[in-house]
Amino acid sequence: MANDYTNRTDVNELGEFGLIEHLTKDHPPKNASSIKGIGDDAAVIENGDYLTVVSTDSLVEGIHFDLMYTPLKHLGYKSVVVSLSDICSMNAIPRQVTMSVAFSNRFSVEAMEEFYEGVHAACKRYNVDLIGGDTTSSPKGLFINTTAIGQGVKGKIAYRSGAKVGDIICITGDLGGAYLGLQILEREKQIYLSNPGVQPDLEGQDYLVGRQLKPEPRLDVIERFEKAGLVPTAMIDISDGLASELFHICKESGVGAWLEESGVPIKQESEMMAIKFKMDPITCALSGGEDYELLFTIDPKDVEKVKYLPGIYMAGEIIEAKDGIKLHTKGGNIHPIKAQGWTHFGND
Amino acid sequence: MANDYTNRTDVNELGEFGLIEHLTKDHPPKNASSIKGIGDDAAVIENGDYLTVVSTDSLVEGIHFDLMYTPLKHLGYKSVVVSLSDICSMNAIPRQVTMSVAFSNRFSVEAMEEFYEGVHAACKRYNVDLIGGDTTSSPKGLFINTTAIGQGVKGKIAYRSGAKVGDIICITGDLGGAYLGLQILEREKQIYLSNPGVQPDLEGQDYLVGRQLKPEPRLDVIERFEKAGLVPTAMIDISDGLASELFHICKESGVGAWLEESGVPIKQESEMMAIKFKMDPITCALSGGEDYELLFTIDPKDVEKVKYLPGIYMAGEIIEAKDGIKLHTKGGNIHPIKAQGWTHFGND
Numbered sequence: 200m201a202n203d204y205t206n207r208t209d210v211n212e213l214g215e216f217g218l219i220e221h222l223t224k225d226h227p228p229k230n231a232s233s234i235k236g237i238g239d240d241a242a243v244i245e246n247g248d249y250l251t252v253v254s255t256d257s258l259v260e261g262i263h264f265d266l267m268y269t270p271l272k273h274l275g276y277k278s279v280v281v282s283l284s285d286i287c288s289m290n291a292i293p294r295q296v297t298m299s300v301a302f303s304n305r306f307s308v309e310a311m312e313e314f315y316e317g318v319h320a321a322c323k324r325y326n327v328d329l330i331g332g333d334t335t336s337s338p339k340g341l342f343i344n345t346t347a348i349g350q351g352v353k354g355k356i357a358y359r360s361g362a363k364v365g366d367i368i369c370i371t372g373d374l375g376g377a378y379l380g381l382q383i384l385e386r387e388k389q390i391y392l393s394n395p396g397v398q399p400d401l402e403g404q405d406y407l408v409g410r411q412l413k414p415e416p417r418l419d420v421i422e423r424f425e426k427a428g429l430v431p432t433a434m435i436d437i438s439d440g441l442a443s444e445l446f447h448i449c450k451e452s453g454v455g456a457w458l459e460e461s462g463v464p465i466k467q468e469s470e471m472m473a474i475k476f477k478m479d480p481i482t483c484a485l486s487g488g489e490d491y492e493l494l495f496t497i498d499p500k501d502v503e504k505v506k507y508l509p510g511i512y513m514a515g516e517i518i519e520a521k522d523g524i525k526l527h528t529k530g531g532n533i534h535p536i537k538a539q540g541w542t543h544f545g546n547d
Numbered sequence: 548m549a550n551d552y553t554n555r556t557d558v559n560e561l562g563e564f565g566l567i568e569h570l571t572k573d574h575p576p577k578n579a580s581s582i583k584g585i586g587d588d589a590a591v592i593e594n595g596d597y598l599t600v601v602s603t604d605s606l607v608e609g610i611h612f613d614l615m616y617t618p619l620k621h622l623g624y625k626s627v628v629v630s631l632s633d634i635c636s637m638n639a640i641p642r643q644v645t646m647s648v649a650f651s652n653r654f655s656v657e658a659m660e661e662f663y664e665g666v667h668a669a670c671k672r673y674n675v676d677l678i679g680g681d682t683t684s685s686p687k688g689l690f691i692n693t694t695a696i697g698q699g700v701k702g703k704i705a706y707r708s709g710a711k712v713g714d715i716i717c718i719t720g721d722l723g724g725a726y727l728g729l730q731i732l733e734r735e736k737q738i739y740l741s742n743p744g745v746q747p748d749l750e751g752q753d754y755l756v757g758r759q760l761k762p763e764p765r766l767d768v769i770e771r772f773e774k775a776g777l778v779p780t781a782m783i784d785i786s787d788g789l790a791s792e793l794f795h796i797c798k799e800s801g802v803g804a805w806l807e808e809s810g811v812p813i814k815q816e817s818e819m820m821a822i823k824f825k826m827d828p829i830t831c832a833l834s835g836g837e838d839y840e841l842l843f844t845i846d847p848k849d850v851e852k853v854k855y856l857p858g859i860y861m862a863g864e865i866i867e868a869k870d871g872i873k874l875h876t877k878g879g880n881i882h883p884i885k886a887q888g889w890t891h892f893g894n895d
Contacts, residue, residue, distance in 0.1 A: 207655035218682050222663040228676040230642045242678035244643060244696065247595030255645040255679055255694055261686040294578050295592060297603040299692050307555035315570040328576040330590035331603055334566050338609040344647050344692035346603055348592065
């Protein structure tokens with residue numbers, strides 16, 4: 200009677216992206232309205248004059264967040280944000296979200312109120328409606344699933360697959376901060392666990408800790424693109440680290456990339472904290488996740504449009520696939536970039 | 548540092564529906580395109596000529612399913628079905644689904660393949676595209692979240708709130724079977740646990756066990772409504788038991804209901820199994836869940852249209868709210884009906 204699903208191929212052999220591809224290949228969309236299925240930040244559905252853009256994300260306690268140092272209100276806020284960020288990365292405007300939460304009986308009504316306060320705060324800030332979802336119990340832990348729905352305009356959706364040789368690689372803001380914020384929180388957690396009398400020392404760390412606990416989707420950038428008449432040739436949000444996202448664009452577009460270390464935006468706070476943790480700042484930017492900035496490429500003829508947008512960093516150029524994905528360091532060296540980013544299938 | 552979210556108001560004091568209402572009230576939709584938010588089987592979004600209908604559902608191991616007797620392929624199939632059923636209950640056609648799965652390292656790649664085989668089988672059968680989702684790890688257990696997206700026609704969406712006094716109450720198929728199938732599986736599990744050498748005795752129980760493990764959404768009924776030119780005044784899918792669903796319609800429509808026991812469809816297999824388990828068959832129909840039939844109301848002028856549809860049972864009439872929700876038994880007695888249905892917030 201008992202079903203045995205153990206002792207076979209370990210999921211780690213494929214990794215998260217390999218697994219999704221493995222489980223969903225050979226099933227192309229059949230409905231004419233399904234314009235884009237699995238394989239981008241969001242799916243795209245045709246709906247008369249507009250396109251409906253849909254994205255779904257899960258956040259799992261013990262994998263994606265630690266309630267020791269994550270206030271539930273921030274978690275509710277972030278759960279909405281990660282989903283909105285996916286809609287923005289398609290060059291679409293988020294309109295609605297659904298929120299499903301499974302939680303164990305260690306959570307009280309007040310705890311869920313705090314969580315939903317954050318959910319509503321994010322919805323309000325980004326003018327998005329919470330239109331559905333469910334709450335159910337779980338035997339252990341907190342599981343969150345958010346689906347965001349957005350509206351896009353035909354011909355203006357930015358897929359991962361549109362980058363062309365010669366396109367300029369752009370980034371919307373500083374990277375590595377969210378990862379370093381997480382390192383600070385983890386350090387304080389360890390200190391607290393070994394000596395519960397010691398209060399956490401987060402003074403002066405507001406910026407980095409804030410990048411981790413309360414990220415924002417770059418809806419402002421999407422709105423500026425619209426005003427500037429700019430449509431990126433390809434776009435993706437930076438949730439798993441710059442290297443991983445650049446790999447996605449290169450793979451889907453069939454191109455390579457030349458990245459200038461000097462063009463990758465890293466804040467001074469991040470540089471200093473990285474050094475404190477004995478890490479290389481560029482490694483934090485390449486492999487640290489959760490900054491939720493946008494990585495996009497533009498046709499060189501649009502450079503003038505980007506120049507007048509605030510806070511956009513040009514960081515490199517799309518090259519031939521055969522030339523690979525390379526980092527040109529400040530020291531003048533050229534290194535191949537490896538896709539790292541977060542892997543959630545470690546031996547947790 | 549540690550956040551304490553325990554020892555306050557217990558979630559059981561509100562129950563699932565009370566909790567959702569509590570957490571989402573006072574946040575009416577702001578986007579003009581959000582026609583219907585929380586409080587029905589699915590949300591409704593305006594999209595030019597068509598309406599987009601969106602519903603999301605979670606299935607949690609140990610709460611909604613038991614892998615001791617649920618084959619993963621069936622679970623994948625059912626995960627899609629419960630979500631499609633919500634779209635059908637709005638009188639809309641499901642077109643796309645997203646699937647998010649969080650699973651622990653006790654699941655192998657082959658296990659996830661089996662699960663997705665079921666997902667793809669349901670998508671194929673109902674001509675729905677799997678357009679997105681994610682897979683991630685969980686520290687313990689299997690968590691599934693499905694979002695279904697459908698297409699509706701303006702003026703033809705069936706909300707819970709449209710039932711009027713005098714409307715006829717209809718049901719699309721037999722009830723109680725899925726609940727009794729679950730009782731059989733639970734019984735065999737207990738026998739297996741106390742004596743692992745004994746093989747399960749499911750002979751002759753295909754129908755009831757099938758109702759539990761492999762439900763179907765009544766898309767066929769929605770398609771027949773379209774052909775017959777029929778639009779129900781209100782509709783809901785029967786996932787939590789007839790009593791609970793009737794309560795939802797009555798509450799949202801501001802009406803009462805008169806239900807004839809003789810009009811509630813119950814298969815002979817279910818009657819006999821209920822008696823074997825020393826249960827009342829009508830109680831299984833009223834309070835057992837997961838049959839995924841549709842409960843709907845029609846204007847009396849549409850009775851002729853329904854008469855020619857196969858397998859539709861007329862089971863009562865909508866009455867004034869002040870007259871309550873009542874069951875007229877086969878024995879001639881009148882009982883008030885209480886909303887029971889599944890509660891997932893027990894002390895699991």
